[in-house]
Amino acid sequence: NAGVTQTPKFRVLKTGQSMTLLCAQDMNHEYMYWYRQDPGMGLRLIHYSVGEGTTAKGEVPDGYNVSRLKKQNFLLGLESAAPSQTSVYFCASSYELTTAIYFGEGSWLTVV
């Protein structure tokens, strides 16, 4: 019962570097989401996908790109990392919007 798996769990980047966060779910969910969590800000939606091959912008999409080439995977890319992108990133998935959302364990990213 893996559920939603995120890799890596921890990463330190230098400003300007790029990286990709991988999210994989084994529940055959249509919907997938990337959120970031910062102290006092709650969970803010970066990008989401309503099915394989689709992506859409959330509340805070600038500086990030996503791809969903396979139904079970949702990748989040940082093109040129900035210190403002230091955060905890959560991937999540759901069968439909009106069903429970299951979160991964989070990825702690620090940009120096």
Added chain:
Amino acid sequence: QQPVQSPQAVILREGEDAVINCSSSKALYSVHWYRQKHGEAPVFLMILLKGGEQKGHDKISASFNEKKQQSSLYLTASQLSYSGTYFCGTAGGGGSNYKLTFGKGTLLTVNP
């Protein structure tokens, strides 16, 4: 646009009751409630849908007032295990129906 949660924080003694409110400036189709323990991923509690009934399990229940675009989470006879940050997530109708946006959270502390 993020829903607004109140209060921001609440401290209880074991056995006391609490109410957490969530309000939105736009029409809502569904409201989700999640609890997050420190350093962990958010965990699903319940969903309330437009036109649906008040939901609950054990001593945690919630209501959804569609006309006022508000939801409330009720925690009765609180237990130490209820401690954590509670988030409401809202989804609107129409084009925004596919994305869930979360409030900033309410920190609940239950003391012995």
